[in-house]
Amino acid sequence: MDRWKKWKSHLALFALVVGPGIITANVDNDAGGIATYSVAGAKYGYSLLWVLAPTCFLLVLVQEMCSRMGVVTGKGLSALIRERFGLGISFYLMIALFFTNLGNVIADFAGLAASAEIFGLHRWWAVPVGAFLLWHMVIKGSYRTIERVFFVACVFYVSYLISGFLAKPDWRQAVHGSIIPNTKWDSATLYMIVGIVGTTIAPWMQFYQQASVVEKGIPLKHYRYSQWDTIAGAIVVTIVCYFIMLACAATLYSNGISITDAGDAAMALKPVAGRYCAGLFAFGLMSASLFGAAILPISTATSICEAMGWERGVNRKFTEAPHYYSLYTIVLFTGAAVALASSKAMLIPIMIFSQVVNGILLPVIIFFMLRITSDKSIMGAHTNSRWFNIIAWAGAIITAFISILMVVMTLIQ
Amino acid sequence: MEKSQTIIQNLVANGLHNKGTPVGNAIPAVVFYNLSDLLGCPVRYEDEPHPFARLYDIGGSTVTAYPLATSLELTLHRGRPHKFLPWSVVKSITTTETVIRQTTEPAPIADFWARRDVLDDQVVDVSGAQVLRVNDVHLIYSDNKLIFGHVEIGLRGILRRLRFERPVNFLTQWLFDYTIKDSFVTWRHIQVMSPGGVPGGLRVDKLSEILADIHPAELADILEQLGVKDRQALFNSMTVETAADALEEVTPEFQRTLVSHGEPGRVADILEEMPPDEAADVLRDLGPDAQNIINRMENEAASEVQTLLSHKEESAGGVMDPSCIEAQSGDTVASVLARIPKLTETVEVYTLIYIIDEKRMLKGVLSLRELFRAAPATALESLVSHELITVHPETRLKDVAREFAKYGFQAVPVVNAEGILQGVVRYDSVLSHLADVLND
Numbered sequence: 001m002d003r004w005k006k007w008k009s010h011l012a013l014f015a016l017v018v019g020p021g022i023i024t025a026n027v028d029n030d031a032g033g034i035a036t037y038s039v040a041g042a043k044y045g046y047s048l049l050w051v052l053a054p055t056c057f058l059l060v061l062v063q064e065m066c067s068r069m070g071v072v073t074g075k076g077l078s079a080l081i082r083e084r085f086g087l088g089i090s091f092y093l094m095i096a097l098f099f100t101n102l103g104n105v106i107a108d109f110a111g112l113a114a115s116a117e118i119f120g121l122h123r124w125w126a127v128p129v130g131a132f133l134l135w136h137m138v139i140k141g142s143y144r145t146i147e148r149v150f151f152v153a154c155v156f157y158v159s160y161l162i163s164g165f166l167a168k169p170d171w172r173q174a175v176h177g178s179i180i181p182n183t184k185w186d187s188a189t190l191y192m193i194v195g196i197v198g199t200t201i202a203p204w205m206q207f208y209q210q211a212s213v214v215e216k217g218i219p220l221k222h223y224r225y226s227q228w229d230t231i232a233g234a235i236v237v238t239i240v241c242y243f244i245m246l247a248c249a250a251t252l253y254s255n256g257i258s259i260t261d262a263g264d265a266a267m268a269l270k271p272v273a274g275r276y277c278a279g280l281f282a283f284g285l286m287s288a289s290l291f292g293a294a295i296l297p298i299s300t301a302t303s304i305c306e307a308m309g310w311e312r313g314v315n316r317k318f319t320e321a322p323h324y325y326s327l328y329t330i331v332l333f334t335g336a337a338v339a340l341a342s343s344k345a346m347l348i349p350i351m352i353f354s355q356v357v358n359g360i361l362l363p364v365i366i367f368f369m370l371r372i373t374s375d376k377s378i379m380g381a382h383t384n385s386r387w388f389n390i391i392a393w394a395g396a397i398i399t400a401f402i403s404i405l406m407v408v409m410t411l412i413q
Numbered sequence: 414m415e416k417s418q419t420i421i422q423n424l425v426a427n428g429l430h431n432k433g434t435p436v437g438n439a440i441p442a443v444v445f446y447n448l449s450d451l452l453g454c455p456v457r458y459e460d461e462p463h464p465f466a467r468l469y470d471i472g473g474s475t476v477t478a479y480p481l482a483t484s485l486e487l488t489l490h491r492g493r494p495h496k497f498l499p500w501s502v503v504k505s506i507t508t509t510e511t512v513i514r515q516t517t518e519p520a521p522i523a524d525f526w527a528r529r530d531v532l533d534d535q536v537v538d539v540s541g542a543q544v545l546r547v548n549d550v551h552l553i554y555s556d557n558k559l560i561f562g563h564v565e566i567g568l569r570g571i572l573r574r575l576r577f578e579r580p581v582n583f584l585t586q587w588l589f590d591y592t593i594k595d596s597f598v599t600w601r602h603i604q605v606m607s608p609g610g611v612p613g614g615l616r617v618d619k620l621s622e623i624l625a626d627i628h629p630a631e632l633a634d635i636l637e638q639l640g641v642k643d644r645q646a647l648f649n650s651m652t653v654e655t656a657a658d659a660l661e662e663v664t665p666e667f668q669r670t671l672v673s674h675g676e677p678g679r680v681a682d683i684l685e686e687m688p689p690d691e692a693a694d695v696l697r698d699l700g701p702d703a704q705n706i707i708n709r710m711e712n713e714a715a716s717e718v719q720t721l722l723s724h725k726e727e728s729a730g731g732v733m734d735p736s737c738i739e740a741q742s743g744d745t746v747a748s749v750l751a752r753i754p755k756l757t758e759t760v761e762v763y764t765l766i767y768i769i770d771e772k773r774m775l776k777g778v779l780s781l782r783e784l785f786r787a788a789p790a791t792a793l794e795s796l797v798s799h800e801l802i803t804v805h806p807e808t809r810l811k812d813v814a815r816e817f818a819k820y821g822f823q824a825v826p827v828v829n830a831e832g833i834l835q836g837v838v839r840y841d842s843v844l845s846h847l848a849d850v851l852n853d
Contacts, residue, residue: 009700009701013700013701016669016698016700071641072641073640073641073642074639074642074644075640075671079535079546079640082533082535082546083534086533087533087548087571087574087575087576088575089573091575141793161601173709215666215670216666217666217667217669217670218670219669219670219673219674220641220673220674221673221702222673222700235653308546308571309535309545309546309547309548309566387437
């Protein structure tokens with residue numbers, strides 16, 4: 001009875017704090033992410049599943065620092081960077097963030113168009129309507145409403161789990177592939193691994209998670225529940241990735257079908273895995289695309305306004321925060337317009353550009369984060385412990401190395 | 414010092430147009446500098462030709478409304494600790510070099526440091542009731558004193574520091590015949606939020622008075638935009654009354670942080686100042702910490718809050734105000750009217766008088782207007798209308814709202830199953846709860 005009571009109070013406090021970690025991690029599985037995991041599954045079958053566990057660990061490592069900074073300082077990451085490193089650095093960082101986020105939004109609207117067409121909706125209909133709905137929701141809504149909508153949207157990822165089961169994977173091989181790195185080490189494989197890590201840990205996530213931790217006003221006392229939130233988010237996102245790769249491995253890989261993006265994957269699943277599996281896959285893609293296209297523009301506007309000292313926040317009116325809403329609107333509608341106007345061939349250089357900026361930006365941001373989280377005057381008693389710092393620097397160097405590798409390989413290809 | 418303060422006041426009043434250039438004739442009497450132009454400039458001793466350090470930061474004292482520079486922080490060669498010097502060593506300061514005298518005098522402790530605490534940081538503008546991020550600081554150099562005049566908050570400060578001012582100005586001039594203007598706030602209105610969590614900038618004893626004059630909704634806005642330490646420091650420098658008003662206006666998320674970071678005794682005092690239903694709302698989101706605070710509240714306030722907390726949030730019992738004006742049916746109009754002025758201190762709904770019997774059963778309701786119009790000696794009994802609209806503690810707020818819409822009351826009484834008066838639900842508390850629902 002007493003233990004139950006204790007659990008109940010833990011759960012109640014967790015319920016107050018949960019959100020930022022899970023939402024951030026799930027948005028991470030946006031159209032670009034799903035494309036990468038699908039291609040990995042289709043091309044390499046079960047053999048790359050082992051990459052996911054260490055990626056999950058790196059994700060927790062990076063995101064935990066953000067939510068800790070958010071809870072301890074009550075300030076967003078871009079505000080902290082401006083205060084600690086000055087205006088010049090923040091300004092150029094924000095320009096880079098703007099373009100890489102815009103690239104992600106374009107990818108999301110392209111994903112929305114592709115999934116809508118699978119369901120027989122024309123892209124010229126689906127994309128404008130989707131963009132306008134998202135815009136309206138943010139202009140008229142409050143943060144709490146939007147968080148609730150996003151929370152519900154997270155549930156839609158279950159469709160990937162179901163489609164993973166419907167694809168009838170070979171579980172013995174799957175378990176084998178998840179534990180033992182039995183991979184041919186050539187440059188194409190390396191590029192794929194780098195791609196998986198690179199889409200899973202993206203710069204906007206650090207800004208977004210920290211900002212939503214701040215907006216949620218999580219007190220320091222409850223920080224440990226926030227840690228659970230971060231870990232839960234990373235685990236959920238990894239499970240979803242796992243099942244996407246599984247579905248594609250079980251069907252496309254074993255039948256030797258090659259694909260280039262997530263829309264392809266859904267189409268290709270139909271003849272080999274059945275209508276329901278393909279339908280669920282496409283539905284997952286659609287909700288993921290909408291989800292990403294909703295959050296990334298908000299995150300972009302929040303980060304930039306915070307760095308520049310402009311009024312911000314979904315809870316304000318347009319006239320109260322004109323810079324915020326202008327930035328939000330520009331990113332959202334530019335993303336939608338570019339995705340609509342470009343053919344698939346035109347999108348590829350845009351995506352490459354965005355990934356390159358992404359890859360350069362991430363190590364820089366992780367470096368700043370480590371500097372800030374080690375600074376006693378900012379973090380007080382909550383600086384990184386020595387062991388954490390050793391692990392975090394190692395993890396950061398690996399992540400930085402991988403993202404730079406990705407830039408180099410993308411440019412070579 | 415008095416003289417320079419008046420000079421500044423006049424300059425501020427007339428606006429600043431030509432910063433960085435001397436004002437006046439041959440001998441520059443007053444020079445304006447941007448902090449960003451001074452920082453990083455070389456520093457040399459008067460008897461040596463070569464600089465030995467760079468200017469890193471300038472410390473100020475907040476004794477006057479426009480602070481005077483009191484200390485310098487210099488960076489020597491790489492890896493060496495920074496050097497601190499008193500302002501009195503400065504022989505001259507320009508954007509190209511600073512010349513100083515040798516000294517053994519120690520640097521005084523500065524109230525704030527311009528680079529560390531102001532530039533790129535958040536400050537509070539107490540007259541405009543807003544939080545600002547500082548893009549630059551305007552300094553006035555006169556009579557070998559350096560005075561903090563304004564903080565620059567606009568686009569022009571950003572452009573200047575990024576070295577884009579000229580090209581952008583050329584463009585806007587050429588395209589729209591427009592020059593981007595300065596936008597700055599005079600230092601008199603600026604509250605520096607120090608990283609140590611100690612508010613400097615203004616004299617601290619006056620701060621609570623200044624804060625008390627700001628509208629609670631604006632205070633709430635300021636609190637929500639600050640970081641944890643600054644927010645708590647500002648909240649702690651408010652009087653209990655101001656803090657209670659501000660806390661009411663803050664979003665539930667920030668109520669929770671403010672309260673759980675606060676010292677429980679003070680939080681209990683603040684909650685006592687708030688209407689009980691608002692206080693209960695704050696405590697409801699607090700989890701196990703709530704009890705700790707309730708234990709420190711006065712008995713009466715604590716038991717009122719406890720009662721509210723025992724009801725569901727979305728019910729009449731969860732939002733009701735336990736205090737209202739009660740009278741017996743035998744009381745005369747005069748005796749009730751005599752009691753009311755004193756009761757207005759603690760009772761929110763003072764225009765309605767609730768008639769109860771000795772078992773506290775609700776018998777009727779009278780308005781203040783009816784009392785005024787009746788003869789002073791009349792017993793309340795004869796005035797009471799017997800049609801009585803009441804709700805139960807379990808009644809859902811939606812249904813309470815319907816009663817309000819139908820009858821247009823200010824407040825509706827809450828009675829339990831036996832008809833005993835529990836409290837009243839105010840119109841505004843239903844409205845604020847419904848507003849939350851509408852926002853969702």
